[in-house]
Amino acid sequence: MSEVKKIGLFDSGLGGLTVLRALERALPDVPKVYYGDTLHLPYGDKSDEAIVRYSKRIVEFLVAQGCELIVIACNSASAAAGKELERAFPQVAFINVIDPVVSEVARGAEQRVGLLGTRATVRSGAYADRLLKLAPEKELCSLSTPLLVPLIEDGFLGTGIDAQVLNHYLKDERLDGIEALVPGCTHYPLLEKVAEEMLDGVRWIDAPAIVAQAVVEAWDYPEAVGLTRYCLSDKTDSFLAMAAQIFGIHADWERVRFPD
Numbered sequence: 070m071s072e073v074k075k076i077g078l079f080d081s082g083l084g085g086l087t088v089l090r091a092l093e094r095a096l097p098d099v100p101k102v103y104y105g106d107t108l109h110l111p112y113g114d115k116s117d118e119a120i121v122r123y124s125k126r127i128v129e130f131l132v133a134q135g136c137e138l139i140v141i142a143c144n145s146a147s148a149a150a151g152k153e154l155e156r157a158f159p160q161v162a163f164i165n166v167i168d169p170v171v172s173e174v175a176r177g178a179e180q181r182v183g184l185l186g187t188r189a190t191v192r193s194g195a196y197a198d199r200l201l202k203l204a205p206e207k208e209l210c211s212l213s214t215p216l217l218v219p220l221i222e223d224g225f226l227g228t229g230i231d232a233q234v235l236n237h238y239l240k241d242e243r244l245d246g247i248e249a250l251v252p253g254c255t256h257y258p259l260l261e262k263v264a265e266e267m268l269d270g271v272r273w274i275d276a277p278a279i280v281a282q283a284v285v286e287a288w289d290y291p292e293a294v295g296l297t298r299y300c301l302s303d304k305t306d307s308f309l310a311m312a313a314q315i316f317g318i319h320a321d322w323e324r325v326r327f328p329d
């Protein structure tokens with residue numbers, strides 16, 4: 070195993086890069102390994118059993134690269150596999166993307182809070198259950214918004230179609246009267262600007278910054294120095310183009326695939 074301590078992050082595709090971007094600002098010099106499981110995207114429509122299986126193999130890989138702390142940079146995997154990963158890899162410090170955000174919502178002034186997420190995340194009830202423990206007086210209004218991830222991955226950001234679809238979801242009566250909105254999928258922060266034009270006075274929760282802060286607080290080796298490594302289970306031109314266009318990442322992505 071590598072001696073240099075690193076931070077690992079994984080997601081089904083582009084979404085986790087919103088967390089990586091926030092983390093690069095917070096801990097720019099710390100070596101990181103990002104893994105996008107594009108072969109199995111979207112996670113949000115998979116069974117919990119499949120998400121657990123994919124996540125475990127990725128974590129095994131990240132551990133073998135020297136990752137001491139792993140950010141489950143995917144809400145669907147945090148919800149479906151978070152507990153199982155903690156049980157299976159006791160040597161790893163995991164940061165999931167749900168707990169830090171729920172803590173922020175619990176502390177916030179808003180009583181009625183909206184959540185947009187994938188089917189897997191909303192089905193799990195992970196946000197609702199955790200918020201109930203921390204702030205039982207608050208109301209969480211959850212809506213699954215499965216079209217948003219394919220729209221983003223397929224390059225529809227900024228085309229107006231993203232705004233139409235988001236507007237359709239935000240008009241859902243289940244979200245009536247919300248005072249804050251959680252982008253409960255790591256892809257959704259990419260819709261922040263579009264959303265803010267529609268969210269009159271509703272606070273958009275900055276989930277990537279909140280998660281990055283949780284990582285800073287948990288990371289014991291700020292002196293570790295190194296580059297970020299970018300890995301994918303399936304390397305497509307469209308993914309590389311989107312990573313370059315949205316995040317300015319022009320890296321040499323490595324294809325890393327695990328046997329079934």
Ligand code: DGL
Pocket residue numbers: 080081082084085110111112113114142143144145146187190218253254255256
């Ligand atoms: N970005 C991920 C999430 O936060 C997964 C989206 C997907 O692959 O469906 O849930």
